[in-house]
Amino acid sequence: MSRAIQSVIVDMLQERDKPADIAPNDAIFTSGLLDSLAATELIMTLEGEFGLDLADADFDISQLDTISSLEALVGKAA
Amino acid sequence: MTVADTHIGPRDGRAFAGVRRWRQAWLTIDQNAGAQNWAASGFGKLAVHMVVVLAMALSFQFSTAALVLISLTLFAIALMPAWRIPLMVGSSLFYLFLRPFRIDGWAELVSAKAGLMPVGAALSQHALQFGGVFVVVALSVLFLGRQRLHPEMTWAKRPVLSLMTIWALLLLAALAVPASSMASAMLWSVVGVFISCFWFLAYAAVDQKSKDPTPALARAGFLRPFWGGSATPIGKSFGYLNKFDAENDQELAITRLKGMKLAVWALILTGAVRLVDMLVADAMVIPTLHSAVLAHAAGNGFANVTNWTSLIANYFTDLLVIAIWGHFIVAIIRMVGYRIPRNTRNPLAARTLADFWNRYFYYFKELLVDFFFYPAFLRYFKKNPKLRIAFATFCAAGLGNFLYHFTRETYVFAALPITEALVIFQSAVFYSLALAAGLIISQWRGAKPKPEHGFLRYEVLPRLNVFAFFCFLKIFDDITGEGTLAERASFALSLFGL
Numbered sequence: 409m410s411r412a413i414q415s416v417i418v419d420m421l422q423e424r425d426k427p428a429d430i431a432p433n434d435a436i437f438t439s440g441l442l443d444s445l446a447a448t449e450l451i452m453t454l455e456g457e458f459g460l461d462l463a464d465a466d467f468d469i470s471q472l473d474t475i476s477s478l479e480a481l482v483g484k485a486a
Numbered sequence: 487m488t489v490a491d492t493h494i495g496p497r498d499g500r501a502f503a504g505v506r507r508w509r510q511a512w513l514t515i516d517q518n519a520g521a522q523n524w525a526a527s528g529f530g531k532l533a534v535h536m537v538v539v540l541a542m543a544l545s546f547q548f549s550t551a552a553l554v555l556i557s558l559t560l561f562a563i564a565l566m567p568a569w570r571i572p573l574m575v576g577s578s579l580f581y582l583f584l585r586p587f588r589i590d591g592w593a594e595l596v597s598a599k600a601g602l603m604p605v606g607a608a609l610s611q612h613a614l615q616f617g618g619v620f621v622v623v624a625l626s627v628l629f630l631g632r633q634r635l636h637p638e639m640t641w642a643k644r645p646v647l648s649l650m651t652i653w654a655l656l657l658l659a660a661l662a663v664p665a666s667s668m669a670s671a672m673l674w675s676v677v678g679v680f681i682s683c684f685w686f687l688a689y690a691a692v693d694q695k696s697k698d699p700t701p702a703l704a705r706a707g708f709l710r711p712f713w714g715g716s717a718t719p720i721g722k723s724f725g726y727l728n729k730f731d732a733e734n735d736q737e738l739a740i741t742r743l744k745g746m747k748l749a750v751w752a753l754i755l756t757g758a759v760r761l762v763d764m765l766v767a768d769a770m771v772i773p774t775l776h777s778a779v780l781a782h783a784a785g786n787g788f789a790n791v792t793n794w795t796s797l798i799a800n801y802f803t804d805l806l807v808i809a810i811w812g813h814f815i816v817a818i819i820r821m822v823g824y825r826i827p828r829n830t831r832n833p834l835a836a837r838t839l840a841d842f843w844n845r846y847f848y849y850f851k852e853l854l855v856d857f858f859f860y861p862a863f864l865r866y867f868k869k870n871p872k873l874r875i876a877f878a879t880f881c882a883a884g885l886g887n888f889l890y891h892f893t894r895e896t897y898v899f900a901a902l903p904i905t906e907a908l909v910i911f912q913s914a915v916f917y918s919l920a921l922a923a924g925l926i927i928s929q930w931r932g933a934k935p936k937p938e939h940g941f942l943r944y945e946v947l948p949r950l951n952v953f954a955f956f957c958f959l960k961i962f963d964d965i966t967g968e969g970t971l972a973e974r975a976s977f978a979l980s981l982f983g984l
Contacts, residue, residue, distance in 0.1 A: 409852050428942075435729060438516065438726065438729050438730075442541045442857045443844055444844075444851075444859065444860075445840060447860075448863055448875060452871065453865065455868070460816075463864045463865045463868075466643060466695075467864065468692075468695045468696045469856065469860050470696045470725070471696075473729075475660065
């Protein structure tokens with residue numbers, strides 16, 4: 409059973425001593441809350457835990473930027 | 487004179503306390519409700535804009551034409567906020583016509599090409615530049631328009647690769663036609679303008695994949711924003727800017743106050759650079775790093791202590807110079823109403839090489855990450871995380887970094903045989919590979935220094951490591967071709983008496 413996207417992001421923020429009270433539409437990466445290395449970790453989690461294949465040319469990296477867009481991404485793949 | 491007058495301690499303390507209070511009030515001005523209300527008023531808007539323009543003028547970082555264009559655009563946007571996008575696009579198009587090439591090498595090439603054309607078919611340099619801009623804007627309208635109409639096409643899904651192919655074809659065509667023909671002059675002008683706009687156009691094309699509603703026509707006119715700067719898109723594109731748009735008058739006032747603070751900080755840093763120059767170059771007569779390398783290569787190098795001072799001064803001056811123009815551009819963008827992050831954010835605080843890149847030149851790092859790192863990371867070596875990160879880092883810091891500088895400088899191919907022109911880039915190749923190797927190792931090591939490791943291992947050694955790496959790497963940071971790779975390596979070794 410995979411974790412909810414919200415808890416994945418909250419865990420990543422807590423690991424980096426960042427405020428974890430994040431709203432669904434708050435920018436995670438463009439706001440500088442998490443950096444591109446954290447993005448690689450998130451991508452690997454999405455592939456490993458949620459079974460997503462993001463190599464498709466249609467994939468737009470900005471979809472990783474908010475919890476709502478991440479949930480939509482995971483929901484579409486389910 | 488009273489006893490109180492001679493007893494300077496407490497008074498001195500009070501004076502410092504006063505300065506500290508003023509400093510604190512200035513640094514938190516954007517959080518002050520009174521200041522926010524003032525900045526939202528008519529007089530406040532005018533005053534904030536005047537401070538920013540004055541800071542830019544006093545810094546002497548802008549040409550008069552650029553200063554006038556930026557000031558007029560900012561005041562016009564403040565007066566007619568509903569016309570912000572058309573004003574930004576119109577001003578940016580004007581700027582592109584005013585300064586179509588990012589670097590002087592392209593302007594000199596087009597000027598030389600104008601002089602080579604046969605009598606009767608001659609065009610002036612300005613006509614060639616105008617033609618180049620016109621063709622590139624038309625090409626961008628066509629590309630972005632078709633991409634929006636046919637997002638399912640393979641070329642539209644991989645816009646950066648498609649744009650890179652167009653650039654390569656244009657370059658090949660420029661190399662193929664007779665050097666003294668009108669076609670050659672026109673093609674080189676188009677290639678020069680195209681490459682000066684390339685990364686802005688790339689962001690515009692990627693933006694369209696994210697369904698940002700900005701019209702393709704506006705994107706095609708925003709190929710070189712009016713705030714100037716390098717070929718690196720600070721502020722990326724409309725899609726990115728829109729994420730940071732102030733949503734109401736109060737947010738806009740806060741954003742502008744932040745812009746004003748940053749512009750003033752950039753002016754203070756400009757003064758710091760001047761002071762360093764006066765101390766190092768004028769008083770101590772220390773050469774620039776480039777001059778020190780060339781003198782060493784010519785066999786009449788400076789004393790070792792002079793070379794070390796030059797190396798270290800170059801590192802700090804470079805940090806300051808990048809910070810100054812980045813801060814000014816971000817300040818201008820904030821004045822327009824977009825609260826984007828800074829380009830440089832305390833790089834000396836970095837404890838890892840990767841963090842330094844994030845802090846030193848954020849939007850260049852973003853360019854490399856957006857166009858090289860992520861595409862490679864998402865596609866290759868997915869079964870092996872270490873190799874996956876290493877390859878993606880190589881694609882960004884190595885390949886992407888080199889490609890960015892190489893494409894920008896391709897005007898050298900117009901005057902030199904290809905093999906001779908390629909030699910110019912040897913130091914840049916080494917620089918990119920060394921940077922990629924350093925970043926890969928830094929990421930592989932993984933374990934970040936923590937406060938519990940002690941003062942030396944947390945506060946000092948990691949920062950010294952970052953400082954030493956980038957300080958020495960700067961010896962190879964050259965795209966002019968002056969001073970070969972071997973001469974630069976020899977200079978580096980000579981610092982240690984080797």
